[in-house]
Amino acid sequence: MTTPQDEVRPCMRVSDVQLKLEQVQAAMKAMMDRAQSVSDTPVCLAIVDAAGNLEAFAKMDNARLF
Known part of the structure; x- marks a missing residue:
């Protein structure tokens, strides 16, 4: 029996x-x-859904991606 x-x-x-x-x-x-x-x-901006899937991404001019 499980609890x-x-x-x-x-x-x-x-x-x-x-x-x-x-x-x-x-x-x-x-x-x-x-x-x-x-x-x-x-800066770089991202929006993800509840499962963590990328919905949108934007990178400002001269923003660095690490």
Whole structure:
């Protein structure tokens, strides 16, 4: 007989909610605007879904990828 402690549980809950293109574009614009307003250092921005899959990526001019 298994107990609740013996049951396999995922380490991360994955949602069925999918991001819409408009949401991703709005979030990317907001992140870009914020990054430019607080620093002159170019950055790379990424948006991932609940499972960690890349939804969007942007690299400012002269930003370094390590």
